[in-house]
Amino acid sequence: MNKTIIININGIIFHIEEDAYEVLRTYMTEVKRHFFNSADSLEITTDIENRIAEMFTEILAREHRQVVTEQDVKAVIEQMGSVQDFDYEESGTSAAYTDTTGRRRLFRDSDDHLVGGVCAGIANYFDVETVWIRLIFAIFFVVGGTGLLLYIVLWIIVPQATTRADRMAMKGEPLDLQGFKRNFEAELHSVSGRLSAMHHEARPLMYKSRDFISDFTHHLGTFLGEPAKFCLNL
Secondary structure (H helix, E strand, O other), X not given: OOOEEEEEEXXXXXXXXXXXXXXXXXXXXXXXXXXXXXXXXXXXXXHHHHHHHHHHHHHHHHHOOOEEOHHHHHHXXXXXXXXXXXXXXXXXXXXXXXXXXXXXXXXXXXXXXXXXXHHHXXXXXXXXXXXXXXXXXXXXXXXXXXXXXXXXXXXXXXXXXXXXXXXXXXXOOOOOHHXXXXXXXXXXXXXXXXXXXXXXXHHHHHHHHHHHHHHHHHHHHHXXXXXXXXXXXX
């Protein structure tokens, strides 16, 4: 007979054995301490907790159980990897665990979409350029008219990638601590690049606006100056 407690992982309730909870609590404390100095530690640890909750849900559903055991927690930790794995990575040594979550999954891409993200999701799944998938759908739409029907069906049955874990699984990125960290850093780099591009594009616009206002003021002054001189000479 084991004592169980109830925990809440980002809104999902789990019954977990007390020993299993202590192992999980120690693990998450180490994770939060490791990412404490990251650009947005709260977001990345929340994503990791969401992934852990998904894994617990999958285990309980697969084995038709209601209580998370210590073995379940250790299995999840083995797949997610430990904080010590970062030390192995920095020293050039292979990590002690084997990742089994790098397979691509089919989602609708919420970041790269014209309508529902179906084409971009298929492109990510097969690792091809999105334009080729869109071209195929366009050909089927023009030739047989089936492209639109197929697109609507896929739009209905294919789930949308809403979480970071979904977007990572869609691109075949490993759903472990190192994978989450790399994805988050890549996202920050991408956002920084877009902001930099917007800054460079905004500067010419600013100068054009300044020149336009200067020219407009000059011509307006010239236009109003001639009648004023005429009135003064009367």
